[in-house]
Amino acid sequence: xxxxxxxxxxxxxxxxxxxxxxxxxxxxxxxxxxxxxxxxxxxxxxxxxxxxxxxxxxxxxxxxxxxxxxxxxxxxxxxxxxxxxxxxxxxxxxxxxxxxxxxxxxxxxxxxxxxxxxxxxxxxxxxxxxxxxxxxxxxxxxxxxxxxxxxxxxxxxxxxxxxxxxxxxxxxxxxxxxxxxxxxxxxxxxxxxxxxxxxxxxxxxxxxxxxxxxxxxxxxxxxxxxxxxxxxxxxxxxxxxxxxxxxxxxxxxxxxxxxxxxxxxxxxxxxxxxxxxxxxxxxxxxxxxxxxxxxxxxxxxxxxxxxxxxxxxxxxxxxxxxxxxxxxxxxxxxxxxxxxxxxxxxxxxxxxxxxxxxxxxxxxxxxxxxxxxxxxxxxxxxxxxxxxxxxxxxxxxxxxxxxxxxxxxxxxxxxxxxxxxxxxxxxxxxxxxxxxxxxxxxxxxxxxxxxxxxxxxxxxxxxxxxxxxxxxxxxxxxxxxxxxxxxxxxxxx
Numbered sequence: 001x002x003x004x005x006x007x008x009x010x011x012x013x014x015x016x017x018x019x020x021x022x023x024x025x026x027x028x029x030x031x032x033x034x035x036x037x038x039x040x041x042x043x044x045x046x047x048x049x050x051x052x053x054x055x056x057x058x059x060x061x062x063x064x065x066x067x068x069x070x071x072x073x074x075x076x077x078x079x080x081x082x083x084x085x086x087x088x089x090x091x092x093x094x095x096x097x098x099x100x101x102x103x104x105x106x107x108x109x110x111x112x113x114x115x116x117x118x119x120x121x122x123x124x125x126x127x128x129x130x131x132x133x134x135x136x137x138x139x140x141x142x143x144x145x146x147x148x149x150x151x152x153x154x155x156x157x158x159x160x161x162x163x164x165x166x167x168x169x170x171x172x173x174x175x176x177x178x179x180x181x182x183x184x185x186x187x188x189x190x191x192x193x194x195x196x197x198x199x200x201x202x203x204x205x206x207x208x209x210x211x212x213x214x215x216x217x218x219x220x221x222x223x224x225x226x227x228x229x230x231x232x233x234x235x236x237x238x239x240x241x242x243x244x245x246x247x248x249x250x251x252x253x254x255x256x257x258x259x260x261x262x263x264x265x266x267x268x269x270x271x272x273x274x275x276x277x278x279x280x281x282x283x284x285x286x287x288x289x290x291x292x293x294x295x296x297x298x299x300x301x302x303x304x305x306x307x308x309x310x311x312x313x314x315x316x317x318x319x320x321x322x323x324x325x326x327x328x329x330x331x332x333x334x335x336x337x338x339x340x341x342x343x344x345x346x347x348x349x350x351x352x353x354x355x356x357x358x359x360x361x362x363x364x365x366x367x368x369x370x371x372x373x374x375x376x377x378x379x380x381x382x383x384x385x386x387x388x389x390x391x392x393x394x395x396x397x398x399x400x401x402x403x404x405x406x407x408x409x410x411x412x413x414x415x416x417x418x419x420x421x422x423x424x425x426x427x428x429x430x431x432x433x434x435x436x437x438x439x440x441x442x443x444x445x446x447x448x449x450x451x452x453x454x455x456x457x458x459x460x461x462x463x464x465x466x467x468x469x470x471x472x473x474x475x476x477x478x479x480x481x482x483x484x485x486x487x488x489x490x491x492x493x
Contacts, residue, residue, distance in 0.1 A: 115227025137226025227323025323443025358441030
């Protein structure tokens with residue numbers, strides 16, 4: 001039973017960390033003088049209960065700290081489910097989200113950085129709840145396990161690498177340094193630095209509507225590529241300056257964080273040689289150009305600057321899987337079909353691996369494309385052996401097979417989710433884009449129900465639960481969640 005003790009010990013630490021993090025929205029509630037019987041009591045009770053349970057799970061220590069790959073899948077998946085379950089309790093106790101499925105959906109969306117919401121009036125929420133929603137984006141953006149690894153000493157038995165691989169996005173995960181804990185700290189330092197820089201640009205900017213609370217919450221949502229806002233119209237009310245700042249930082253947080261580390265250590269040439277980064281920037285430029293030209297040809301919006309700004313913002317928001325919006329491009333100011341095709345394409349691709357964004361990831365898209373080209377060449381010349389390369393380095397065949405398996409499972413889960421929520425009777429575009437939005441952790445879909453100005457409140461409790469699990473599955477790159485359904489995962493050593 002030693003492997004189960006390791007699982008309980010790690011889960012216990014995570015629950016204690018969440019209980020401590022929950023004190024921050026509690027302090028926000030005190031600052032804004034919220035009633036103790038509502039939100040303050042809700043956060044206090046939840047934080048205390050979570051800390052006690054976490055402590056109890058750590059009483060009996062494991063004899064060995066070695067964690068096998070299968071155990072890392074259990075730890076990571078259970079951690080994200082429990083984080084969402086505990087995180088939704090304050091919403092229920094406070095009475096602002098009385099339905100469990102709604103509250104669970106909201107916090108799954110928060111921690112997985114999806115940004116889909118069931119709230120119909122965000123501005124009616126107290127500051128502590130709004131902060132907790134945005135803060136959950138920031139916690140989940142880099143990953144709670146990465147945070148745990150950053151503050152804990154490096155495991156001498158090498159188990160931390162299995163946990164990091166189980167949580168981190170992308171087809172392959174590597175260490176920046178020889179120690180996992182040091183790698184995690186470097187990642188978090190970069191994460192915090194970018195967060196602080198964006199906050200300063202927003203708070204010190206000329207936008208009169210960008211007060212301290214808005215600056216903090218929108219920065220947290222951008223950094224985690226989440227998308228929860230504090231106004232009902234999203235980002236539309238803020239000045240163009242703030243919209244440009246948020247768009248730029250959404251693109252930055254969609255870049256592989258290891259590239260920022262390379263810049264810090266002076267390997268700038270290596271950054272520009274990175275194929276995934278060049279593909280990422282090329283897609284952004286081409287997508288913005290197509291949408292801007294389409295909006296101009298159809299005379300949508302008054303000036304060219306508006307067309308360019310809305311194009312840039314929505315492209316940055318969708319490809320980084322953040323989900324913020326400066327305009328209701330589906331209903332109030334409907335865009336053209338070619339614009340929607342670009343948006344759906346961006347929803348499928350996602351940002352770079354190793355970023356805080358979701359989706360398939362451009363590295364996998366590149367691998368799949370190269371693999372298809374190689375297959376065609378092999379059909380012409382069967383004896384020719386041609387390894388795939390990325391930025392000059394050979395891609396291992398197990399990575400190629402992993403990318404292919406991921407894509408197949410991604411499409412299967414996407415269509416199964418679309419089928420299951422179709423029992424609610426909504427149209428195909430709504431069901432498909434809602435499912436695509438959740439598995440790619442984007443937030444808004446298309447149509448009048450789940451579009452940028454809509455929400456997921458109209459779905460049934462069953463559909464919300466399915467979409468919630470889909471969000472967690474997508475955030476964990478599919479395999480850890482699916483591994484729970486294999487009986488061998490639960491066998492003792």
